[in-house]
Amino acid sequence: MSKVEKNKKQKENSLYDAAYDLFTTKGINDTAISEIVKKAGVAKGTFYLYFKDKYDILDKIILNKSSQVLSEAIIETKNKNFTEFEKELLYFINYIIEFFKKDKLMLKLIYKNLSWGIFKKAYRDYEEIQEIYLMFERGYENTSLPKEDIEKILFIIMELTGSICYSSIILNEPANIDEMKPILFDTIKKII
Amino acid sequence: MSKVEKNKKQKENSLYDAAYDLFTTKGINDTAISEIVKKAGVAKGTFYLYFKDKYDILDKIILNKSSQVLSEAIIETKNKNFTEFEKELLYFINYIIEFFKKDKLMLKLIYKNLSWGIFKKAYRDYEEIQEIYLMFERGYENTSLPKEDIEKILFIIMELTGSICYSSIILNEPANIDEMKPILFDTIKKII
Amino acid sequence: MSKVEKNKKQKENSLYDAAYDLFTTKGINDTAISEIVKKAGVAKGTFYLYFKDKYDILDKIILNKSSQVLSEAIIETKNKNFTEFEKELLYFINYIIEFFKKDKLMLKLIYKNLSWGIFKKAYRDYEEIQEIYLMFERGYENTSLPKEDIEKILFIIMELTGSICYSSIILNEPANIDEMKPILFDTIKKII
Amino acid sequence: MSKVEKNKKQKENSLYDAAYDLFTTKGINDTAISEIVKKAGVAKGTFYLYFKDKYDILDKIILNKSSQVLSEAIIETKNKNFTEFEKELLYFINYIIEFFKKDKLMLKLIYKNLSWGIFKKAYRDYEEIQEIYLMFERGYENTSLPKEDIEKILFIIMELTGSICYSSIILNEPANIDEMKPILFDTIKKII
DNA sequence: TATGAATGAGAATTCATTCAT
DNA sequence: GATGAATGAATTCTCATTCAT
Missing domain, CATH: 1.10.357 (Tetracycline Repressor; domain 2)
Known part of the structure; x- marks a missing residue:
């Protein structure tokens, strides 16, 4: 796996982890994408590089x-x-x-x-x-x-x-x- | 039941019916209170006289x-x-x-x-x-x-x-x- | 015209004037709705009470x-x-x-x-x-x-x-x- | 024309064709550079090697x-x-x-x-x-x-x-x- | 040259809630 | 009680541009 690939996987995983944490603690409705990316430490646009939307x-x-x-x-x-x-x-x-x-x-x-x-x-x-x-x-x-x-x-x-x-x-x-x-x-x- | 009472009950029921219709067809998340009151034919403020919120x-x-x-x-x-x-x-x-x-x-x-x-x-x-x-x-x-x-x-x-x-x-x-x-x-x- | 009606007309006109000013000086593409409402002195939501969108x-x-x-x-x-x-x-x-x-x-x-x-x-x-x-x-x-x-x-x-x-x-x-x-x-x- | 030159011209032309197609069918405002490069089959950065921006x-x-x-x-x-x-x-x-x-x-x-x-x-x-x-x-x-x-x-x-x-x-x-x-x-x- | 992942500012839009009438 | 205009925070989503590879 190249450095770029590794970095991508890392970002995607950060998003997964952040979203999972927020969904379980705050609930799905009350979790905003802006919170997910903040917690994951990536830019807002990055979320949309990997996922269509919250669902x-x-x-x-x-x-x-x-x-x-x-x-x-x-x-x-x-x-x-x-x-x-x-x-x-x-x-x-x-x-x-x-x-x-x-x-x-x-x-x-x-x-x-x-x-x-x-x-x-x-x-x-x-x-x-x-x-x-x-x-x-x-x-x-x-x-x-x-x-x-x-x-x-x-x-x-x-x-x-x-x-x-x-x-x-x-x-x-x-x-x-x-x-x-x-x-x-x-x-x-x-x-x- | 007085005329006023009847009128109140009628408004409440309109809200119930409208909300039920919208919840079943559009889903709960995608139904706004403004849609419910519009469909029910009552004013926005009226909703809050009968219910706390959507839930x-x-x-x-x-x-x-x-x-x-x-x-x-x-x-x-x-x-x-x-x-x-x-x-x-x-x-x-x-x-x-x-x-x-x-x-x-x-x-x-x-x-x-x-x-x-x-x-x-x-x-x-x-x-x-x-x-x-x-x-x-x-x-x-x-x-x-x-x-x-x-x-x-x-x-x-x-x-x-x-x-x-x-x-x-x-x-x-x-x-x-x-x-x-x-x-x-x-x-x-x-x-x- | 009632007081409410007057107030509505006033808000609508503020929006017209603000939008006209911005469209002519900055151009249509470079004018944001947030600028229009700011200049008009009304809330963002008010814009959508009167108009569908910028166009x-x-x-x-x-x-x-x-x-x-x-x-x-x-x-x-x-x-x-x-x-x-x-x-x-x-x-x-x-x-x-x-x-x-x-x-x-x-x-x-x-x-x-x-x-x-x-x-x-x-x-x-x-x-x-x-x-x-x-x-x-x-x-x-x-x-x-x-x-x-x-x-x-x-x-x-x-x-x-x-x-x-x-x-x-x-x-x-x-x-x-x-x-x-x-x-x-x-x-x-x-x-x- | 060298092979490299040919390749460059080819990329530029792909961009022209893609942009023309999108501008005519979707309109200028609704065409994003990302769409142009996608249709042209080149990378995003390549666009900026040939053109300043959309206009x-x-x-x-x-x-x-x-x-x-x-x-x-x-x-x-x-x-x-x-x-x-x-x-x-x-x-x-x-x-x-x-x-x-x-x-x-x-x-x-x-x-x-x-x-x-x-x-x-x-x-x-x-x-x-x-x-x-x-x-x-x-x-x-x-x-x-x-x-x-x-x-x-x-x-x-x-x-x-x-x-x-x-x-x-x-x-x-x-x-x-x-x-x-x-x-x-x-x-x-x-x-x- | 060419790439495309990442960025993040900022645009549009929604909507629950309030409150003067 | 009833109204509905007004609010503005919150949210989603886009997209031009950069830059390390």
Whole structure:
């Protein structure tokens, strides 16, 4: 990577970091581009060299951060070499929950903006994400369930986990996450 | 109600209707108060006589609209006089889904802004909402499940339904709502 | 006119005056809206209460100013009660030339932006403008020339006068206006 | 011409072509240098190696294009070997009109920016342009008209033609060019 | 010569909120 | 209570120009 390339990457990263910090602490609406560039230590025009507008950098942040969480979770899960699908899945889900318990701000930013569409995009750029689906496929390999239905079940479990995390970690509703966990795990067991 | 009172109510309602229309079609961020008052046919200052700001009227709209949907759904469900809890619940859920299939815009507005907190508020102002909980209580009356756990299950099912509606009706992901329904119903059956 | 109405008119006029001054002295491109409002002594937002953008106020200024010049010229001409069309027309043209000799800045602003379209608009709002056409009609009343052709001749003479004024008064090309006048008058005599 | 020289000329020409295309289609104000260089396929800095700013390249384009039209028109006219001045002049004028009928965009760009000053500049660089004046001189050779007056008449006719072309071809006012032509030709006949 | 990333001043525009009528 | 003109801070976004490579 040339010096120029390095410098470009550095500037882009400064912008990512600054925007992420401001989005999580002040909220998206209350963050102005002028604040992002100030915090990143670059000129205003530089922002527009890399991003179309505030929502462009937001989308890219959401994609990066959520992919990171999922990657980390699936890698850690695979390292455990589970033999049983149920245990493996619950470990994976639990890893995500514990992650978000420690990083509420990220959860807040990601959740309301995360969608299956972004998840699919992550497929391409982060190959670990594919491992999540493969885990499910292995879990259902002795059943006659068609591929699409496996995907739907995966989707339902992910959505459910996301919803519960958001409500209980951020809003403490209808109870805090530790109280919700047993019933969530129970539900997931029933689903699979 | 005096003539003056009527006039006031009328103005307030115009504002509600105008704001709802604009929020659903243009989005919340892209709707200015000046547009709301213009559409409502009242003066700018009048808005501030009834609401604090844009988010004040939004919250009230969300509360009204979501309570309306749930009220309608539970009333219709009760009218059917189901004897079996499972059938009753699925009818209720299905009613909501079919409602949102016909009114995507409302779903879009409500979902991203609905929370268990608003749901609890609705308890107070709309007594039909309490019926939803009572339906669950009856469903679990022969079990030893504590009150809080029943509430959590209700919550989980509501969140799951909301998530699935949003993804499949608005985004068609991972499949359209009619394809998702069987698997969602199956999941709910397993949960309860 | 109520106090509020008066105040509005006053603000609008301040904006007109400030914009006219800046457009003529600094040029259109180099005049910012922030300068206009500053000079007019009103807030930035006030500008947008009355005009869409810089070109909106420019168009209105062009229409006003050019109508004013033509009105003044035709009124003065009619006051002289000429009996001969040629003499009347040349007096009218000369009046315009002398006007612009004294107000080069207005000429510069108006000319490149003036068009027959604006002239037609002026017909509606300033009834004196119609007198210009009536003068021509009377001049040609004993000929069989169709109405449209009279209009075309009027147009040609107006365009020619405008062009010559602009080149010779502003650019001194190909000679100054006093040198150009005899040949212009000669040309007009030949045309009519 | 060396390879380097060729390459330079090529870049300069790309810039000319790109700028001309953008000026005619988007307008001068709405064309940014960044767009010109993008379309020309050269780097931003390269622009400043050849031109001072946007108005520098504009002036050069205007000079080139207008000289081209006039050159073409006078060459074609001379090829016809007219013996009568009136016929020769009208052929020349008509050639210009027909040219602009086919290339409205060029007319639009040139007219508002053309001046006698540019015309005089063209004298130096394009010797054919001098032929236009010579045609006039021959036309008036048997009169006692001083040189300056001949130039003024030429100027008046050129200005008039330009004005009429612009109004009737671009704006269709007060009539389309084909309706205006007879009356314009008539006027020119009277003038000479 | 040529490049194009970076700059940052500054332009246009919006809009929540106030307040005299 | 109702109005809507006025405000001006805040925000987005553009773009000519520079300069290290």
